[in-house]
Amino acid sequence: MALKTETMILNMGPQHPSTHGVLRLELELDGELIVNVKPHIGYLHRCFEKHAEAMSYPQVIPYTDRMDYLASMYNNFGYVIAVEKLLGIQVPERVEYIRVIMGELQRIASHLVAIGTNGLDIGAFTPFLYLFRDREKILSLFEMTCGARLLYNYMWVGGLSHDIHPDFVRLTKEFINYFRPTITELNNLLTFNKIFIERTANIGVLPLDTAINYGVTGPSLRGSGLAFDIRKEDTYSIYDRFDFEIPVGQGLVGTVGDSWDRYYVRILEMEQSLRIIEQAIDQIPDGDVKAAIPKRIKPPKGTVYTRVENPRGELGYFIISDGNLNPFRVKVRAPSFVNLEVFGELCKGHLVADVIAILGSIDIVLGEVDR
Amino acid sequence: MYQFLFNLSGSEIIATIFTAAVILVFILLFVLFAVWFERKVSAHMQDRLGPMRVGWHGVLQTIADFVKMLQKEDIIATEADRKLYTIAPVLVFTGSFAAYAAIPFSSKLLGSEVEVGIFYLLAVSSFVVAGILMAGWSSNNKYSLLGAMRSAAQIVSYEIPTALVVLSIVMLTGTLSLEKISQLQTAYFWNWNIFGGPEFSLAKFLLIPFMFVGFLIIYISTLAEVNRTPFDIPEAESELVAGYFTEYCGMKWAMFMLSEYANMFAVSAIVTILFFGGYQSPFGYLGNSIGAEWLVPFEQAFWFIAKGIFFVFVQMWLRWTLPRLRVDQLMTVCWKYLIPYAFLNLIIVGFISLL
Amino acid sequence: MKQYLKNTWYGIWTVLIGMKITFKHLFTPAVTIQYPDVKVPLPERVRNRLYVNIDDCIGCDQCSRACPVNCIEIETVKSLPGENLGTTSNGKKKALWVTKFNIDIAKCCYCQLCVPPCPTECIYMTDVYEFSEFERDNLVYKFANLTEEEAVEKKSNYEKFQAEKEASRQVGAAASAKPETPVKTQQENKNE
């Protein structure tokens, strides 16, 4: 006679070392095998969208910072583009270039955290700290420019809060030269480490059709093998002027779309970002960093949707203006939120330890999931 | 040492207590050092500084932490099984402490000359499993339970490759006594087992690669036995928070830490004795050459501890380099890789030693 | 079998590569510093605690309106015609007594939105970042340089003046009988 068995519910989070913030996962376990995963979100809900309705257009920008706090620049970027479209204004060339450079630096900084924490979840502590060391260098560039290290409020409607620092160009070039070898070092230390490969290859395979059905975007989608990048697909700002590639997952060490592919796509993307910065940094034209816009931003009635390629995927802003000082409605399509939905699908049939590896490879930021 | 004290005092009890006390003091001092050392090693490997405030480069940090730990409230969860919960840390520590009884620190300084020392060590060191299981079960916490289960499976499995490698050494030396194994590898470092043992013959040179493989296997499996990265699955902090000691705090938690570090040295000692000449100096003794015979045991103790600490350092080095394996991969490494290799190694070493 | 040996080899080899890298780092100088003893020099644009040079403040309330979290609280009282409040350093004439200028730094999100609107550049961010307190109330920074009595006095002065004006106007324009209320609301608006 077979023994009666039952599954065990394990509550992972919201206070757990590797749920990347305050995500709560309800794991149904059979031994250590995952039968079911239920993510519970909302612990970090701060009513961004409702708040935005009570703020004037420029005042919303500090709030966008706080959604995806690892990629604040890019959140600003998406929002200001939306408002500028609503206003129908053009920003100076110089602003566009600086925005792209800042955005790409931010992408690198954000990927560094994503890669580092993915490694940390798997137990590699040292690469994590090396990556944070490098991220600090980028943050210092930001601090030099706008005075803040994490929540920048740098891109303003119609321009930037500050012009770049006179040393910025030189230091950025130094950073690029410094950073290339550290990617190689990282690859040697972590990416191609046998244990790391064992832990991530063939784990949490996300087939392309599932990814598309769930609306997954960003490196997670590209890891599954589709070269979809809004910078190319629906070009905004001046991304069409630069030459860069869209890395996709190829299943180098396992199946296409596994955790390792998602991880590796990020590494390759950092290299592409470096390329974009290299091209842009020498071409920054002279000029003003503020477009001539009225002091009180009061867009005409209308709606606008813009999307940008945030380090985590498609970040969309949908704004309805009723012609007042405050937006009537701001809706955010948060990539982390959408990407998290596929998580349960990925985990089924894996072990507890894999949940962590998969979660790390999807790279969510709870600030953005909950908003 | 026991014998010496016994002769001196004429009482078994005094001799036993005193010997035990010396070893306990050694363990405590070692743990104080090792915790600090691990922090410093990890810090410098990660381009950090580590503790710097308490004493020179933070040497007294562990003592400060210890004092802090003493002051902590001893919390026992309501649903925990109080008796087992309290016994577990003691049991775990006893296991690792008992192992020290048979370790020859030098020709004079050893707790007890057990003839079957190496088997005693292997047996006692798996005593820890019982404590860990108890801790995991009694905490009444799912994470602890998972950690304990993993740990039990892991420690039991990894006994096998360890034992197989030990067997090959036993075959080569023909003794089970740790003291004798150490004695055999006397004089210079080319007499160590890793270089094929003291006998100078063709077999010695043939043995070197296999001894090296044996060393790798036993080092890896002892690493797993003491739950160090890449095998720190029972306490994988990113998955199980802290594994079987999640619920522990204060001094009870310190006991687990104590035994973890004590175990680190114990397994390094085993590796040292089996392959790296135990307490033997690599270049002969200062005491012998200047005619001060009494100096030799101290020199031996120095070499033994130095070697032990070197292997502890390698353990730390690995820990701060590698990610950790998954449960099933851990078993794969053990059953599919280490055990076949160890077997093959055993057979080959057997044939060569017949030569 | 070949795969098996390759796996073993690859496992050992990559571990050794990793160990080489970490060993190298054992001897590279640390990037962290001993914080309270050593501090990183802050860049000039750094955004930390706000400071208001109250002597230059004209009480225009622009900064408070720009703030997304409403952490600046300003109260002003109109000066009387005869009073001279001096001018700001860039030559603007002051016309309001700033009776209250509180910034609740605990609420402030350091967004710096309050800085650019200021016409006299008297509110700015400094590089002070170590100002933790045990009481949250201590984080409310009071910049107004009038004492409470002075503030009350100014207020009552103004009210008296207003009442007098009102009275004289009422006397003067008793015939036209202007409604009182709109005047009052206007005043309130200005005061806010």
Ligand code: SF4
């Ligand atoms: S920095 Fe931002 S939050 Fe702080 S007072 Fe100024 S506007 Fe308000």
Ligand code: SF4
């Ligand atoms: S904007 Fe400047 S002048 Fe106006 S109230 Fe604020 S600090 Fe004073």
